[in-house]
Amino acid sequence: MPKPLMHLGFDFSYSHMAGRWLMPGAWPGHVFPDIEMFEEMARIAERGLLDMLFSGDGTGVPDTWRGGRDAAVEWGVNWPRQDLNPIAVAMSRVTKHIGFGLTYSSTFMHPYYTARLMNSLDHITKGRIAMNLVTSTRRSDYANFGMNDLMDHGQRYDRMEEFVDVCRKLWDSVEPAAMVWDRATGRVGDPARVHDVHHRGTHFRVDGPLNTPPSPQGRPVLIQAGGSPRGIRASAYFVDHAFGGDMPLASQVRQRKAFDEALLAQGRDPSKVGILWQTPIVVAQTEREAVGRLDQLAAAYPDEAVGAYLSYNCGYDFSTLPQSFTIGELHADIIASQASPMGFLHDLSVRLGPESTLTRSDFFEHGRRDAVNYDTTLAGTPSQIADRLEEAFEATGSRGGFMLGHAASMPLDLIGIADLLVPELQRRGRFRTEYRFRTLRENLADS
Ligand SMILES: Cc1cc2nc3c(=O)[nH]c(=O)nc-3n(C[C@H](O)[C@H](O)[C@H](O)COP(=O)(O)O)c2cc1C
Structure with missing residues (x-):
């Protein structure tokens, strides 16, 4: 019987920041946000048949250290950043299959704007968009959205669930057959297939409908990374796939169990919902070279x-x-x-x-x-890393896979994944040998 397939994403959130941008093997001749870096990244990741490229996001500049932002600005700590949506568009224009995961905060954003944006991106990428929702925690982020303080942790998750409710209603407000485009009669749409939303909740009032045609996936693939009991409950409520933090195997097993119980409580089938575990890796031909790259990053930080x-x-x-x-x-x-x-x-x-x-x-x-994730990075040969991934995959129920990342040096580390690690996983029957489907949701469900 064939083994269940792993799914692999690559998180490029920090690849241009502190220390990393100067490492040997890092983009020669380019600095962030040169779009050619992102296009190249997308081509390499698609050569490796990865499921998606992903970035986290934050909307402020860190300003806690010494009570100000100078060190963050000077040394590139969680800054600079850009809104991810035009970057995903550019990457989608040089690829055909790979998906793009974008992060937005349900605490700051409005669901009408976000639902419409995701619909537009899903059209432009032909069904390759995922949205990672975060509740956000940092003062430097919320101070830009007119807030003196954050609502508490539980309320932020309540708002996230309502945010998703509104988005889903909006994505369903225009039926797939609503667009007519009939050249004979000139009719554009069918009014009977376009519906009000009329949402009246604690956080949002939205009438609807969404004023856009339904997108290839209907709605983006939904992801969320909450690790607290409330965060896991929110994931169980709405995600297609959850993100899991970078943690020891025993904690991953515990989180998978807690997530399965939360899914069952929602009447959902845990076998259908994967967790993508955040996994920093550096892969090279020899273990010495991989560990050397990590040492070099630690020294350069x-x-x-x-x-x-x-x-x-x-x-x-x-x-x-x-x-x-x-x-x-x-x-x-x-x-x-x-x-x-x-x-x-x-x-x-x-x-x-x-x-x-x-x-x-x-x-x-x-x-x-x-x-630099020194103690948690899997730094080694393709076969050493594949062993560890297989062990974690099986221990956590052989569903989902890994969000690889926190690279020491880009694009060198992504090239290592595409050209060294992926062939090793394919030899073990653990990874796809071609993209079999058109949309990100279908490719992520391919087992
Ligand atoms: C893989 C991964 C990616 C994350 N990305 C972001 C991000 O981009 N922005 C952010 O504000 N928080 C991010 N987080 C934090 C989570 O959204 C969440 O707040 C955290 O895991 C703590 O869970 P809790 O809120 O349930 O306590 C990420 C977490 C993980 C594990």
Whole structure:
């Protein structure tokens, strides 16, 4: 019996940022946002038959470290960024099959605008669009949308679900047979097949209909990455595929189980909904070369960028750290300041214990490893990486696959995926040898 196929995306979110843009093998002669970089990326990823290219997004410049944005601007920490939609359009014009995953915030955006945008992109790409919805957490993001504060975590997910409800109603408001384009009579549309939405909810009032023709996929492939119990429940409510964070295998197995239970509670079939696990990789002909690239990135990552990166992610200014402290003290201080102890600090506490004493320089050394994903990147030969992917795929129910990324150097790392890793997975019967379908949704469901 053939083995279930893995699905692979590639996350290019950070490939032009701190340290990475200067690595050997990084775009010679181009700097962000030269569209030729993106076109080249799309061609390479399609040569490797990947399911999709994806980018996360944020709408502010990190400004927590030293209470300002200077370090982020100077060293390229989560900046610069651009809206992803014109980039996806450009990439779609040089490819035929690969899909494009775009990230938007349901906390800031309006569902009418977003539903219409996704419809337009789905037309232009001929059915190759996915939308990743995020709730957003950062002050520098929400301060640009007239907010003094964020609604709380649970409310943001409530709004996300209502956002999706409105989008779905809008995508269904014009039936597939509504467009007539009859040259004999001159009739453009059939009014009986175009419907009001009349949504009256807690967050949105929308009359509808959407004023666009229905798109090839009808609606984009929907993705969401929430990892908290509320976030997982929201995923179970609406996603076609979930994103899973970069975490140890035992945590992935736990998250898959929690997600399956949430899907069942929604009356959905867990065997039909995959998780794409965020997986940083560097693949090379030899393990030495792959690990060497990661070491080179860690050495090239500027110190100030480490501070800006960590402070932004935790919402806490680590420039104020004393010379020496215990992890438990820092944890308590972060909680007292309403910042987020999750992620890096949580992992550090689990790994070293809350009683451990750190100096400032120990802390930033751990932070550097976190910023370049040093301890979680699969750096090795195609066969070493394929072994690890197979192990994780089987342990998490052989559904979905991996969102590869956090590359050390682009396009070199993507070329490694397309030309070294993919052939290895194909030899093992784990990856497609051709695109069999037209739309992203169909290709992602190909098993
Ligand atoms: C693969 C992946 C991609 C993500 N991309 C973004 C992003 O682009 N923008 C963003 O604000 N958050 C992003 N997140 C954060 C999630 O949306 C979510 O807030 C996080 O996983 C915590 O889950 P929770 O909100 O349920 O606590 C991403 C998370 C993962 C795992």
